Amino acid sequence: MSDLTEPPGKACPQCKRVLAYSEFHRDRRRVDGLAFYCKACANARSEASRRKRGIGPQKRSPTAVGEGLKWCPDCEQIKPLDEFPTTTAKASGRHSYCKPCHNARGKETAQRLYGGTREYHLRRRYGVGEKEFQELLAEQGGVCAICGGTDPQHLDHDHRTGWVRGILCFNCNGGLGQFRDSPMRLARAITYLRGTTWQRALIHPGVYQMCSPTRGRPPSRRF
Known part of the structure; x- marks a missing residue:
């Protein structure tokens, strides 16, 4: 009798292996929340695509990166996660480069594309x-x-x-x-100022007189 139970994992269409779910990158765009290929195959495909486009091999940390830490490929330093900008485009929630390197790359791109x-x-x-x-x-x-x-x-x-x-x-x-x-708010502000601020009124050609506000009250005496 055949076993109709589902396999304890997911099959990778490239290497044809059934692997644990942890062997697949997360992908919110897919129904099962997991990437199409396993991590090993996905990395191999990514490297092949980079070589085809003339891009060098992807840098990786020479040492193990602990929990709550991340390695920056530019400065090649391991830093706490809060040293990396947040993003919703990646499953990790963090950009690949630390904040100083991320900003430097942004400035270089702006200079190269826009001057x-x-x-x-x-x-x-x-x-x-x-x-x-x-x-x-x-x-x-x-x-x-x-x-x-x-x-x-x-x-x-x-x-x-x-x-x-x-x-x-x-x-x-x-x-x-x-x-x-809002023109209405600005008009009301003008009306308010005219009614609460001392104004210089023309009472005779070339003669002005300071008029007191029509609203408000004088400041309290200081003791």
Whole structure:
């Protein structure tokens, strides 16, 4: 009588072996949560693909890596897991390179593809480059589009549409964000300030008088 019980593991379609589940990498995209090939076959296929593309052999730690630790192929050091950036793209939840090496690789890629991190940041987030930034700033006369301050460095955009609106200084850009880009909130803030702040009123041509607020109360006496 044939044994109809399921095998105590999973079969690898390449080496044809039935192996324990621990011999397969995790893969959240698959129904069983495990990779198609076993770890040994997956590594061999990966190395063959790298050689075919002209990439050198994958580096591996020369010594055993303990629990809660990870080896960085760039600096070739074993570090705690919290020294590696988090990611949801890998089953381990951590990037392959430690934070300093990961950042260095990012800067090198931005420099190689975009000529610098600023160009990369502008292109990736706003869809414009440094050339367009400088052109828009020149149209504004080289000053903040709101307060007229010199040397503004913040590119303002509509958060709903992504449409670039202008170049602002740090304070004006942050102010719009705090007011959630709402004209109604800004109008109410203007009304509030006019009613609670001392104002200079024109009472005669060339003659001004300071007027007290219409709302609020004076500060308490200090003892």
